[in-house]
Amino acid sequence: MRRTLLVCAIVMSTLGWLAPPAGAAPPLPTVSGSWSWVVTGFNTLAAEPAIITVAATTDKVDADTSSLEALRSNPGPDGISLREAIEVTNNDPGSYAIAFSAALIGTTITLGEYLPPLTGGGVSIEGDINGDGTPDVTLVTTLQEEWSRAIQIASSGNRLHGLTLKGFAVGVWIDPATGAHGDELPTHQTLADNVISGLAILGFGADGIYFHSPASPDCGYGKPDPCRTYITFANTTITGNTIEALDAGLNMQIGNSGDRIEGATVTDNTIKLGGGAGLELGQAGNPGDDGVPAQISDVLIARNSIEGIGVVGINVMAGGSRAQGSTTEGVRVLDNRIHLVPQKGLSTCFGIDVLAGTDAWYTIWPDVDPVRYPDGNVLRDVEVAGNTLSGDLTHGVLVAAGSGGAAGSRNHVLDVQIERNVISTNVIGMGVSLSVGAADERLNHWATGNQITGVEISANRISTGRTRLPGFGQWHLDVGGGIVLVGGISLSRDGVIRDVRIAENEIKVKFAAVHGGIKLIGGMGPTARRNRVTRVRLVANHVSGTRPAVSVRSNIDARTNYASLGGS
Numbered sequence: 099m100r101r102t103l104l105v106c107a108i109v110m111s112t113l114g115w116l117a118p119p120a121g122a123a124p125p126l127p128t129v130s131g132s133w134s135w136v137v138t139g140f141n142t143l144a145a146e147p148a149i150i151t152v153a154a155t156t157d158k159v160d161a162d163t164s165s166l167e168a169l170r171s172n173p174g175p176d177g178i179s180l181r182e183a184i185e186v187t188n189n190d191p192g193s194y195a196i197a198f199s200a201a202l203i204g205t206t207i208t209l210g211e212y213l214p215p216l217t218g219g220g221v222s223i224e225g226d227i228n229g230d231g232t233p234d235v236t237l238v239t240t241l242q243e244e245w246s247r248a249i250q251i252a253s254s255g256n257r258l259h260g261l262t263l264k265g266f267a268v269g270v271w272i273d274p275a276t277g278a279h280g281d282e283l284p285t286h287q288t289l290a291d292n293v294i295s296g297l298a299i300l301g302f303g304a305d306g307i308y309f310h311s312p313a314s315p316d317c318g319y320g321k322p323d324p325c326r327t328y329i330t331f332a333n334t335t336i337t338g339n340t341i342e343a344l345d346a347g348l349n350m351q352i353g354n355s356g357d358r359i360e361g362a363t364v365t366d367n368t369i370k371l372g373g374g375a376g377l378e379l380g381q382a383g384n385p386g387d388d389g390v391p392a393q394i395s396d397v398l399i400a401r402n403s404i405e406g407i408g409v410v411g412i413n414v415m416a417g418g419s420r421a422q423g424s425t426t427e428g429v430r431v432l433d434n435r436i437h438l439v440p441q442k443g444l445s446t447c448f449g450i451d452v453l454a455g456t457d458a459w460y461t462i463w464p465d466v467d468p469v470r471y472p473d474g475n476v477l478r479d480v481e482v483a484g485n486t487l488s489g490d491l492t493h494g495v496l497v498a499a500g501s502g503g504a505a506g507s508r509n510h511v512l513d514v515q516i517e518r519n520v521i522s523t524n525v526i527g528m529g530v531s532l533s534v535g536a537a538d539e540r541l542n543h544w545a546t547g548n549q550i551t552g553v554e555i556s557a558n559r560i561s562t563g564r565t566r567l568p569g570f571g572q573w574h575l576d577v578g579g580g581i582v583l584v585g586g587i588s589l590s591r592d593g594v595i596r597d598v599r600i601a602e603n604e605i606k607v608k609f610a611a612v613h614g615g616i617k618l619i620g621g622m623g624p625t626a627r628r629n630r631v632t633r634v635r636l637v638a639n640h641v642s643g644t645r646p647a648v649s650v651r652s653n654i655d656a657r658t659n660y661a662s663l664g665g666s
Protein backbone atom coordinates (compact mmCIF):
# COMPACT_ATOMS: atom_id res chain seq x y z
CA MET A 99 0.00 0.00 0.00
CA ARG A 100 2.62 2.45 1.07
CA ARG A 101 4.79 1.63 -1.88
CA THR A 102 1.88 2.05 -4.27
CA LEU A 103 1.32 5.55 -2.97
CA LEU A 104 4.98 6.29 -3.34
CA VAL A 105 4.90 5.25 -6.95
CA CYS A 106 1.93 7.58 -7.45
CA ALA A 107 3.88 10.41 -5.89
CA ILE A 108 6.80 9.75 -8.15
CA VAL A 109 4.77 9.56 -11.32
CA MET A 110 2.68 12.60 -10.56
CA SER A 111 5.64 14.68 -9.49
CA THR A 112 7.37 13.82 -12.71
CA LEU A 113 4.40 14.91 -14.73
CA GLY A 114 4.18 18.18 -12.89
CA TRP A 115 0.74 17.17 -11.76
CA LEU A 116 1.34 18.58 -8.32
CA ALA A 117 1.02 22.15 -9.50
CA PRO A 118 -2.18 23.36 -7.85
CA PRO A 119 -5.35 24.05 -9.78
CA ALA A 120 -6.27 27.74 -9.69
CA GLY A 121 -7.64 28.77 -6.33
CA ALA A 122 -6.66 25.60 -4.55
CA ALA A 123 -3.67 24.96 -2.37
CA PRO A 124 -1.37 22.26 -3.64
CA PRO A 125 -1.62 18.92 -1.95
CA LEU A 126 1.66 18.45 -0.19
CA PRO A 127 2.88 14.89 -0.33
CA THR A 128 5.26 15.26 2.55
CA VAL A 129 6.69 12.20 4.15
CA SER A 130 4.65 9.08 3.63
CA GLY A 131 1.36 9.11 5.43
CA SER A 132 0.59 12.65 4.39
CA TRP A 133 -1.81 11.55 1.72
CA SER A 134 -4.87 12.39 3.76
CA TRP A 135 -5.98 14.83 1.08
CA VAL A 136 -6.93 11.85 -1.03
CA VAL A 137 -9.57 11.06 1.54
CA THR A 138 -10.46 14.50 2.78
CA GLY A 139 -10.34 16.39 -0.50
CA PHE A 140 -8.98 19.84 -1.25
CA ASN A 141 -11.45 21.81 0.83
CA THR A 142 -9.79 21.01 4.10
CA LEU A 143 -6.54 22.67 3.04
CA ALA A 144 -6.01 26.33 3.86
CA ALA A 145 -5.60 28.44 0.73
CA GLU A 146 -3.13 30.91 2.24
CA PRO A 147 -0.12 30.08 4.39
CA ALA A 148 -0.07 31.43 7.92
CA ILE A 149 2.60 34.11 8.26
CA ILE A 150 5.11 33.99 11.09
CA THR A 151 7.26 37.10 11.33
CA VAL A 152 10.61 36.68 13.03
CA ALA A 153 11.50 39.77 15.04
CA ALA A 154 14.42 38.54 17.15
CA THR A 155 18.01 37.94 16.12
CA THR A 156 18.46 35.74 19.16
CA ASP A 157 18.57 31.95 18.92
CA LYS A 158 16.52 31.34 22.05
CA VAL A 159 13.41 29.31 22.67
CA ASP A 160 11.57 31.18 25.43
CA ALA A 161 8.16 31.05 23.77
CA ASP A 162 5.26 28.63 23.71
CA THR A 163 5.84 26.90 20.36
CA SER A 164 2.95 24.45 20.56
CA SER A 165 1.03 26.38 17.92
CA LEU A 166 1.13 29.67 16.05
CA GLU A 167 -1.58 31.07 18.30
CA ALA A 168 0.43 30.13 21.38
CA LEU A 169 3.59 31.64 19.89
CA ARG A 170 1.87 34.92 19.08
CA SER A 171 0.41 35.28 22.53
CA ASN A 172 3.59 34.21 24.29
CA PRO A 173 6.68 34.91 22.13
CA GLY A 174 8.99 35.55 25.09
CA PRO A 175 10.68 38.87 25.96
CA ASP A 176 12.80 38.94 22.79
CA GLY A 177 9.92 38.34 20.38
CA ILE A 178 9.80 35.48 17.87
CA SER A 179 13.11 33.87 16.94
CA LEU A 180 13.73 31.81 13.78
CA ARG A 181 14.15 28.72 15.93
CA GLU A 182 10.78 29.29 17.59
CA ALA A 183 9.13 29.84 14.21
CA ILE A 184 10.44 26.55 12.85
CA GLU A 185 9.43 24.72 16.04
CA VAL A 186 5.85 25.87 15.54
CA THR A 187 5.78 24.58 11.97
CA ASN A 188 6.99 21.22 13.24
CA ASN A 189 4.71 21.07 16.29
CA ASP A 190 1.60 22.12 14.42
CA PRO A 191 2.18 21.26 10.74
CA GLY A 192 0.35 23.27 8.14
CA SER A 193 1.14 25.79 5.46
CA TYR A 194 3.45 28.52 6.81
CA ALA A 195 5.39 31.48 5.48
CA ILE A 196 8.24 32.52 7.78
CA ALA A 197 9.23 36.14 7.17
CA PHE A 198 11.54 38.57 8.97
CA SER A 199 10.62 42.00 10.27
CA ALA A 200 12.05 45.01 8.43
CA ALA A 201 14.19 45.79 11.46
CA LEU A 202 16.19 42.65 10.70
CA ILE A 203 17.57 43.86 7.35
CA GLY A 204 21.33 43.44 7.48
CA THR A 205 21.32 41.44 10.70
CA THR A 206 23.05 38.19 11.60
CA ILE A 207 21.54 35.32 13.57
CA THR A 208 24.14 33.22 15.34
CA LEU A 209 23.03 29.63 15.87
CA GLY A 210 24.26 27.86 18.99
CA GLU A 211 23.01 24.47 17.81
CA TYR A 212 21.35 22.99 14.72
CA LEU A 213 18.04 24.53 13.80
CA PRO A 214 15.24 21.97 13.97
CA PRO A 215 14.90 20.14 10.63
CA LEU A 216 11.87 21.21 8.59
CA THR A 217 9.65 18.22 9.27
CA GLY A 218 6.18 19.75 8.93
CA GLY A 219 6.30 20.40 5.19
CA GLY A 220 4.78 23.33 3.35
CA VAL A 221 7.04 25.93 4.97
CA SER A 222 8.63 28.83 3.17
CA ILE A 223 11.42 30.92 4.69
CA GLU A 224 11.89 34.26 2.96
CA GLY A 225 15.04 36.17 3.87
CA ASP A 226 14.82 38.81 1.17
CA ILE A 227 12.95 41.29 3.34
CA ASN A 228 12.87 44.24 0.97
CA GLY A 229 12.24 42.15 -2.12
CA ASP A 230 15.23 43.38 -4.13
CA GLY A 231 16.45 39.88 -4.94
CA THR A 232 19.35 39.79 -2.49
CA PRO A 233 19.46 38.18 0.96
CA ASP A 234 18.93 40.45 3.96
CA VAL A 235 19.50 38.03 6.84
CA THR A 236 22.65 36.04 7.53
CA LEU A 237 22.86 32.80 9.52
CA VAL A 238 26.17 31.84 11.11
CA THR A 239 27.07 29.17 13.64
CA THR A 240 29.27 28.72 16.66
CA LEU A 241 29.34 24.95 16.04
CA GLN A 242 32.63 23.56 14.83
CA GLU A 243 31.21 20.15 13.89
CA GLU A 244 32.43 18.42 10.77
CA TRP A 245 28.93 18.29 9.26
CA SER A 246 27.44 21.44 10.66
CA ARG A 247 24.53 22.57 8.54
CA ALA A 248 22.44 25.69 8.39
CA ILE A 249 19.06 24.27 7.39
CA GLN A 250 17.81 20.71 7.04
CA ILE A 251 14.82 19.89 4.85
CA ALA A 252 13.17 16.67 6.01
CA SER A 253 9.74 17.02 4.38
CA SER A 254 8.01 18.24 1.21
CA GLY A 255 6.75 21.48 -0.26
CA ASN A 256 9.28 23.74 1.44
CA ARG A 257 10.81 26.85 -0.07
CA LEU A 258 14.00 28.58 1.07
CA HIS A 259 14.82 31.95 -0.43
CA GLY A 260 17.01 34.98 0.12
CA LEU A 261 19.19 33.94 3.06
CA THR A 262 22.94 34.14 3.48
CA LEU A 263 24.33 31.00 5.14
CA LYS A 264 27.89 31.58 6.15
CA GLY A 265 30.56 29.29 7.57
CA PHE A 266 28.59 26.03 7.72
CA ALA A 267 30.01 22.73 6.50
CA VAL A 268 26.78 22.29 4.53
CA GLY A 269 24.35 25.06 3.64
CA VAL A 270 21.19 23.04 3.00
CA TRP A 271 20.98 19.39 4.01
CA ILE A 272 18.10 17.42 2.48
CA ASP A 273 17.61 14.26 4.50
CA PRO A 274 14.52 12.70 6.11
CA ALA A 275 16.48 11.53 9.18
CA THR A 276 15.76 13.95 11.99
CA GLY A 277 17.67 12.42 14.83
CA ALA A 278 14.45 12.09 16.79
CA HIS A 279 14.37 8.40 15.95
CA GLY A 280 17.78 7.65 17.34
CA ASP A 281 19.57 5.22 15.12
CA GLU A 282 16.38 4.05 13.47
CA LEU A 283 16.57 4.67 9.76
CA PRO A 284 13.63 6.37 8.07
CA THR A 285 12.35 4.35 5.12
CA HIS A 286 9.82 4.73 2.30
CA GLN A 287 9.66 8.49 2.51
CA THR A 288 9.36 11.01 -0.29
CA LEU A 289 10.72 14.52 -0.04
CA ALA A 290 9.01 16.30 -2.92
CA ASP A 291 8.63 19.76 -4.39
CA ASN A 292 11.25 21.58 -2.37
CA VAL A 293 12.58 24.82 -3.84
CA ILE A 294 15.92 26.36 -2.88
CA SER A 295 16.57 29.68 -4.55
CA GLY A 296 18.39 32.94 -4.10
CA LEU A 297 20.58 31.72 -1.24
CA ALA A 298 24.17 32.82 -0.72
CA ILE A 299 26.03 29.88 0.79
CA LEU A 300 29.39 31.39 1.62
CA GLY A 301 32.62 30.64 3.42
CA PHE A 302 33.85 27.59 1.46
CA GLY A 303 32.40 24.83 3.59
CA ALA A 304 32.29 21.29 2.26
CA ASP A 305 29.01 21.23 0.32
CA GLY A 306 26.54 23.92 -0.63
CA ILE A 307 23.44 21.75 -0.94
CA TYR A 308 23.51 18.05 -0.10
CA PHE A 309 20.92 15.38 -0.98
CA HIS A 310 21.79 13.01 1.82
CA SER A 311 20.67 9.41 2.14
CA PRO A 312 20.10 8.69 5.84
CA ALA A 313 23.15 7.34 7.62
CA SER A 314 23.40 4.48 10.06
CA PRO A 315 26.19 3.10 12.19
CA ASP A 316 25.21 -0.40 11.03
CA CYS A 317 25.04 -0.11 7.24
CA GLY A 318 25.87 2.11 4.31
CA TYR A 319 29.03 4.07 3.71
CA GLY A 320 32.09 2.28 4.93
CA LYS A 321 30.11 -0.81 6.09
CA PRO A 322 29.86 -4.26 4.52
CA ASP A 323 26.11 -3.96 3.88
CA PRO A 324 24.12 -1.18 2.28
CA CYS A 325 21.23 0.50 4.06
CA ARG A 326 17.92 -0.12 2.32
CA THR A 327 15.76 2.95 2.82
CA TYR A 328 13.67 3.67 -0.33
CA ILE A 329 13.96 7.44 0.08
CA THR A 330 12.81 9.49 -2.92
CA PHE A 331 13.97 13.03 -3.58
CA ALA A 332 11.30 14.17 -6.05
CA ASN A 333 10.94 17.29 -8.12
CA THR A 334 13.54 19.44 -6.34
CA THR A 335 14.31 22.89 -7.72
CA ILE A 336 17.64 24.59 -7.05
CA THR A 337 17.93 27.90 -8.83
CA GLY A 338 19.75 31.20 -8.61
CA ASN A 339 21.93 30.36 -5.63
CA THR A 340 25.49 31.53 -5.06
CA ILE A 341 27.64 28.82 -3.51
CA GLU A 342 31.24 28.61 -2.34
CA ALA A 343 32.43 25.04 -1.72
CA LEU A 344 35.50 22.88 -1.18
CA ASP A 345 33.90 19.47 -1.79
CA ALA A 346 30.80 19.86 -3.93
CA GLY A 347 28.72 22.90 -4.73
CA LEU A 348 25.74 20.61 -5.18
CA ASN A 349 26.10 17.10 -3.83
CA MET A 350 23.37 14.94 -5.33
CA GLN A 351 24.81 11.51 -4.57
CA ILE A 352 22.42 9.00 -3.10
CA GLY A 353 23.95 6.25 -1.03
CA ASN A 354 21.28 3.75 0.06
CA SER A 355 19.53 0.86 -1.68
CA GLY A 356 16.14 1.78 -3.08
CA ASP A 357 16.77 5.52 -2.91
CA ARG A 358 15.84 7.67 -5.88
CA ILE A 359 16.22 11.09 -7.34
CA GLU A 360 13.12 11.59 -9.49
CA GLY A 361 13.14 14.92 -11.23
CA ALA A 362 15.45 17.80 -10.30
CA THR A 363 15.93 21.22 -11.85
CA VAL A 364 19.29 22.87 -11.22
CA THR A 365 19.52 26.17 -13.03
CA ASP A 366 21.27 29.54 -12.92
CA ASN A 367 23.44 28.84 -9.90
CA THR A 368 26.86 30.40 -9.45
CA ILE A 369 29.36 28.04 -7.88
CA LYS A 370 32.85 29.02 -6.80
CA LEU A 371 35.10 26.09 -6.04
CA GLY A 372 38.16 25.84 -3.84
CA GLY A 373 38.38 22.11 -4.70
CA GLY A 374 36.19 19.13 -5.51
CA ALA A 375 33.24 19.32 -7.90
CA GLY A 376 30.71 21.88 -8.96
CA LEU A 377 27.93 19.32 -9.12
CA GLU A 378 27.98 15.61 -8.32
CA LEU A 379 25.02 13.54 -9.49
CA GLY A 380 25.07 9.79 -8.99
CA GLN A 381 25.04 6.83 -6.65
CA ALA A 382 27.87 6.56 -4.16
CA GLY A 383 28.77 4.05 -1.48
CA ASN A 384 27.26 0.57 -1.78
CA PRO A 385 23.61 0.90 -2.87
CA GLY A 386 22.48 -2.06 -4.92
CA ASP A 387 24.94 -4.39 -3.26
CA ASP A 388 21.87 -6.21 -1.90
CA GLY A 389 20.13 -6.37 -5.29
CA VAL A 390 18.05 -3.22 -4.73
CA PRO A 391 19.76 -0.45 -6.69
CA ALA A 392 19.46 3.31 -6.35
CA GLN A 393 18.02 5.13 -9.36
CA ILE A 394 18.13 8.63 -10.82
CA SER A 395 15.99 10.11 -13.58
CA ASP A 396 14.93 13.36 -15.18
CA VAL A 397 17.49 15.93 -14.13
CA LEU A 398 18.02 19.28 -15.82
CA ILE A 399 21.32 21.09 -15.17
CA ALA A 400 21.28 24.35 -17.09
CA ARG A 401 22.89 27.79 -17.23
CA ASN A 402 25.01 27.30 -14.12
CA SER A 403 28.37 28.98 -13.75
CA ILE A 404 31.13 26.93 -12.12
CA GLU A 405 34.62 28.26 -11.66
CA GLY A 406 37.72 28.01 -9.53
CA ILE A 407 40.00 25.19 -8.41
CA GLY A 408 38.51 21.74 -8.84
CA VAL A 409 38.55 18.18 -10.05
CA VAL A 410 35.41 18.32 -12.16
CA GLY A 411 32.79 20.86 -13.11
CA ILE A 412 29.77 18.59 -13.50
CA ASN A 413 29.92 14.87 -12.77
CA VAL A 414 26.99 12.76 -14.03
CA MET A 415 27.31 9.18 -12.93
CA ALA A 416 25.62 5.82 -12.69
CA GLY A 417 27.39 3.84 -9.99
CA GLY A 418 30.27 5.14 -7.95
CA SER A 419 32.52 3.35 -5.46
CA ARG A 420 30.69 0.05 -4.96
CA ALA A 421 27.21 0.83 -6.32
CA GLN A 422 25.71 -2.08 -8.24
CA GLY A 423 23.08 -2.11 -10.96
CA SER A 424 22.33 1.60 -10.74
CA THR A 425 20.47 3.37 -13.50
CA THR A 426 20.79 7.08 -14.19
CA GLU A 427 18.76 8.32 -17.14
CA GLY A 428 17.32 11.41 -18.69
CA VAL A 429 19.97 13.98 -17.74
CA ARG A 430 20.29 17.22 -19.66
CA VAL A 431 23.40 19.35 -19.14
CA LEU A 432 22.78 22.52 -21.11
CA ASP A 433 24.40 25.92 -21.52
CA ASN A 434 26.57 25.80 -18.41
CA ARG A 435 29.83 27.73 -18.12
CA ILE A 436 32.75 25.98 -16.47
CA HIS A 437 36.22 27.38 -15.95
CA LEU A 438 38.56 25.29 -13.80
CA VAL A 439 42.17 24.81 -12.89
CA PRO A 440 43.38 21.62 -11.19
CA GLN A 441 43.38 21.10 -7.47
CA LYS A 442 46.82 21.21 -5.87
CA GLY A 443 48.58 17.87 -6.14
CA LEU A 444 46.30 16.66 -8.94
CA SER A 445 46.89 17.09 -12.62
CA THR A 446 43.61 15.87 -14.01
CA CYS A 447 40.81 18.34 -14.34
CA PHE A 448 37.53 17.57 -16.05
CA GLY A 449 34.87 19.86 -17.44
CA ILE A 450 31.88 17.50 -17.66
CA ASP A 451 32.03 13.77 -16.86
CA VAL A 452 29.47 11.20 -18.00
CA LEU A 453 30.36 7.97 -16.24
CA ALA A 454 29.05 4.49 -15.55
CA GLY A 455 30.83 2.41 -12.91
CA THR A 456 33.67 4.40 -11.51
CA ASP A 457 36.16 4.06 -8.71
CA ALA A 458 36.03 1.26 -6.18
CA TRP A 459 35.19 0.54 -2.64
CA TYR A 460 38.57 -0.16 -1.21
CA THR A 461 40.17 2.92 -2.63
CA ILE A 462 38.01 4.72 -0.09
CA TRP A 463 37.50 2.13 2.66
CA PRO A 464 40.35 -0.35 2.37
CA ASP A 465 39.31 -2.42 5.39
CA VAL A 466 35.77 -3.22 4.33
CA ASP A 467 35.08 -6.76 3.15
CA PRO A 468 33.92 -8.21 0.91
CA VAL A 469 35.72 -6.22 -1.73
CA ARG A 470 33.33 -5.49 -4.56
CA TYR A 471 33.44 -3.31 -7.61
CA PRO A 472 30.91 -0.99 -9.22
CA ASP A 473 29.38 -3.47 -11.68
CA GLY A 474 26.39 -3.43 -13.99
CA ASN A 475 25.54 0.26 -13.82
CA VAL A 476 23.74 1.91 -16.73
CA LEU A 477 23.82 5.56 -17.72
CA ARG A 478 21.58 6.47 -20.62
CA ASP A 479 19.88 9.31 -22.41
CA VAL A 480 22.27 12.13 -21.55
CA GLU A 481 22.49 15.39 -23.45
CA VAL A 482 25.52 17.66 -23.06
CA ALA A 483 24.88 20.69 -25.23
CA GLY A 484 25.72 24.35 -25.49
CA ASN A 485 28.21 24.35 -22.62
CA THR A 486 31.30 26.55 -22.51
CA LEU A 487 34.30 24.80 -20.95
CA SER A 488 37.68 26.40 -20.36
CA GLY A 489 40.74 26.53 -18.12
CA ASP A 490 43.45 23.92 -17.56
CA LEU A 491 41.24 20.95 -18.40
CA THR A 492 42.82 17.61 -19.23
CA HIS A 493 39.38 16.49 -20.44
CA GLY A 494 36.67 18.81 -21.69
CA VAL A 495 33.86 16.25 -21.85
CA LEU A 496 34.71 12.73 -20.69
CA VAL A 497 32.40 9.78 -21.34
CA ALA A 498 33.66 6.66 -19.59
CA ALA A 499 32.47 3.18 -18.68
CA GLY A 500 34.29 1.20 -16.02
CA SER A 501 36.77 3.94 -15.30
CA GLY A 502 38.60 5.06 -12.20
CA GLY A 503 41.38 3.57 -10.17
CA ALA A 504 39.72 0.18 -9.77
CA ALA A 505 37.02 -0.15 -12.34
CA GLY A 506 33.96 -2.35 -12.36
CA SER A 507 32.62 -4.56 -15.10
CA ARG A 508 29.57 -4.65 -17.41
CA ASN A 509 28.89 -0.95 -17.03
CA HIS A 510 27.20 0.70 -19.99
CA VAL A 511 26.87 4.26 -21.21
CA LEU A 512 24.44 4.67 -24.09
CA ASP A 513 22.52 7.26 -26.01
CA VAL A 514 24.62 10.36 -25.38
CA GLN A 515 24.54 13.61 -27.35
CA ILE A 516 27.51 15.98 -27.12
CA GLU A 517 26.57 18.95 -29.24
CA ARG A 518 27.36 22.63 -29.76
CA ASN A 519 29.78 22.88 -26.86
CA VAL A 520 32.67 25.32 -26.92
CA ILE A 521 35.67 23.63 -25.34
CA SER A 522 38.99 25.37 -25.03
CA THR A 523 41.75 24.16 -22.78
CA ASN A 524 45.25 25.46 -22.19
CA VAL A 525 46.49 21.92 -21.69
CA ILE A 526 47.63 19.30 -24.23
CA GLY A 527 44.52 17.37 -23.33
CA MET A 528 41.37 16.05 -24.91
CA GLY A 529 38.40 18.09 -25.98
CA VAL A 530 35.96 15.19 -26.01
CA SER A 531 37.09 11.80 -24.77
CA LEU A 532 35.34 8.42 -24.79
CA SER A 533 37.18 5.77 -22.82
CA VAL A 534 36.56 2.33 -21.40
CA GLY A 535 38.25 0.78 -18.39
CA ALA A 536 41.08 2.71 -16.83
CA ALA A 537 41.80 0.27 -14.05
CA ASP A 538 44.99 0.70 -12.09
CA GLU A 539 47.34 -2.17 -12.93
CA ARG A 540 48.60 -2.36 -9.36
CA LEU A 541 45.14 -3.52 -8.24
CA ASN A 542 45.17 -6.65 -10.37
CA HIS A 543 41.44 -6.60 -11.12
CA TRP A 544 40.03 -6.83 -14.65
CA ALA A 545 37.40 -4.42 -15.83
CA THR A 546 35.46 -6.60 -18.26
CA GLY A 547 32.79 -5.93 -20.82
CA ASN A 548 32.26 -2.23 -20.25
CA GLN A 549 30.61 -0.43 -23.15
CA ILE A 550 29.89 2.96 -24.64
CA THR A 551 27.39 2.84 -27.49
CA GLY A 552 25.30 5.31 -29.41
CA VAL A 553 27.10 8.64 -29.09
CA GLU A 554 26.58 11.72 -31.24
CA ILE A 555 29.43 14.28 -31.13
CA SER A 556 28.49 17.14 -33.37
CA ALA A 557 28.96 20.85 -33.99
CA ASN A 558 31.39 21.34 -31.11
CA ARG A 559 34.15 23.91 -31.29
CA ILE A 560 37.23 22.44 -29.66
CA SER A 561 40.64 23.91 -29.07
CA THR A 562 43.43 22.22 -27.12
CA GLY A 563 46.57 23.94 -25.86
CA ARG A 564 50.30 23.55 -25.35
CA THR A 565 50.71 23.24 -21.61
CA ARG A 566 52.25 19.99 -20.38
CA LEU A 567 51.08 18.88 -16.99
CA PRO A 568 53.50 17.18 -14.61
CA GLY A 569 53.47 13.40 -14.55
CA PHE A 570 51.83 12.74 -17.90
CA GLY A 571 54.84 12.42 -20.21
CA GLN A 572 54.05 10.31 -23.24
CA TRP A 573 50.34 10.28 -22.34
CA HIS A 574 50.01 13.76 -23.72
CA LEU A 575 51.21 12.65 -27.11
CA ASP A 576 49.31 9.36 -27.22
CA VAL A 577 45.88 10.57 -26.25
CA GLY A 578 46.07 14.31 -26.75
CA GLY A 579 43.69 15.56 -29.42
CA GLY A 580 40.34 17.08 -30.15
CA ILE A 581 38.13 13.97 -30.04
CA VAL A 582 39.69 10.78 -28.71
CA LEU A 583 38.11 7.31 -28.40
CA VAL A 584 39.92 4.56 -26.45
CA GLY A 585 38.28 1.11 -26.39
CA GLY A 586 40.19 -0.17 -23.38
CA ILE A 587 42.89 1.09 -21.05
CA SER A 588 45.25 -1.07 -18.97
CA LEU A 589 43.28 -3.85 -17.20
CA SER A 590 40.33 -3.57 -19.55
CA ARG A 591 39.10 -6.69 -21.31
CA ASP A 592 36.40 -6.86 -23.98
CA GLY A 593 35.67 -3.15 -23.75
CA VAL A 594 33.55 -1.72 -26.55
CA ILE A 595 32.98 1.67 -28.11
CA ARG A 596 30.52 1.40 -30.97
CA ASP A 597 28.10 3.45 -33.03
CA VAL A 598 29.59 6.90 -32.70
CA ARG A 599 28.80 9.70 -35.10
CA ILE A 600 31.28 12.59 -35.21
CA ALA A 601 30.02 15.41 -37.38
CA GLU A 602 30.74 19.02 -38.19
CA ASN A 603 33.15 19.64 -35.34
CA GLU A 604 35.73 22.40 -35.57
CA ILE A 605 38.97 21.21 -33.97
CA LYS A 606 42.11 23.26 -33.39
CA VAL A 607 45.13 21.53 -31.91
CA LYS A 608 47.95 23.81 -30.79
CA PHE A 609 50.46 21.07 -29.99
CA ALA A 610 51.17 19.48 -33.39
CA ALA A 611 53.12 16.51 -31.99
CA VAL A 612 49.99 14.80 -30.69
CA HIS A 613 49.53 13.72 -34.32
CA GLY A 614 45.80 13.53 -34.65
CA GLY A 615 42.78 15.77 -34.29
CA ILE A 616 40.39 12.82 -34.09
CA LYS A 617 41.83 9.61 -32.68
CA LEU A 618 40.52 6.07 -32.52
CA ILE A 619 42.56 3.78 -30.30
CA GLY A 620 41.57 0.13 -29.75
CA GLY A 621 43.53 -0.52 -26.57
CA MET A 622 46.33 1.02 -24.54
CA GLY A 623 48.75 -0.62 -22.11
CA PRO A 624 50.28 -4.11 -21.94
CA THR A 625 47.33 -5.65 -20.10
CA ALA A 626 44.56 -4.33 -22.35
CA ARG A 627 42.85 -7.24 -24.13
CA ARG A 628 40.31 -7.60 -26.94
CA ASN A 629 38.96 -4.09 -26.64
CA ARG A 630 37.53 -2.51 -29.76
CA VAL A 631 36.36 0.72 -31.28
CA THR A 632 34.06 0.18 -34.26
CA ARG A 633 31.32 1.73 -36.38
CA VAL A 634 32.48 5.31 -36.08
CA ARG A 635 31.06 7.64 -38.69
CA LEU A 636 32.93 10.85 -39.53
CA VAL A 637 31.08 13.63 -41.33
CA ALA A 638 32.47 17.01 -42.34
CA ASN A 639 34.78 17.70 -39.40
CA HIS A 640 37.50 20.30 -39.69
CA VAL A 641 40.88 19.77 -38.04
CA SER A 642 43.75 22.23 -37.94
CA GLY A 643 47.15 22.40 -36.25
CA THR A 644 48.16 18.74 -36.46
CA ARG A 645 48.52 15.91 -38.96
CA PRO A 646 46.91 13.54 -39.64
CA ALA A 647 43.42 14.89 -39.13
CA VAL A 648 42.22 11.39 -38.25
CA SER A 649 44.35 8.71 -36.65
CA VAL A 650 43.23 5.07 -36.21
CA ARG A 651 45.43 2.71 -34.17
CA SER A 652 44.40 -0.67 -32.84
CA ASN A 653 47.11 -0.91 -30.20
CA ILE A 654 49.35 1.45 -28.27
CA ASP A 655 51.80 -0.52 -26.15
CA ALA A 656 49.22 -3.33 -26.28
CA ARG A 657 48.00 -6.24 -28.39
CA THR A 658 44.78 -8.02 -29.42
CA ASN A 659 42.78 -4.78 -29.49
CA TYR A 660 41.06 -3.38 -32.55
CA ALA A 661 40.05 0.01 -33.89
CA SER A 662 38.24 0.73 -37.14
CA LEU A 663 35.92 3.32 -38.57
CA GLY A 664 33.79 0.50 -39.94
CA GLY A 665 33.51 -3.02 -38.66
CA SER A 666 30.81 -4.65 -36.61
Ligand SMILES: [Ca+2]
Pocket residue numbers: 154158159160161173174175176177178179182
Ligand atom coordinates in the same frame (compact mmCIF):
# COMPACT_ATOMS: atom_id res chain seq x y z
CA1 LIG B 1 11.31 34.32 21.81
Ligand SMILES: [Ca+2]
Pocket residue numbers: 225226227228229230231232233234
Ligand atom coordinates in the same frame (compact mmCIF):
# COMPACT_ATOMS: atom_id res chain seq x y z
CA1 LIG C 1 17.00 42.10 -0.10
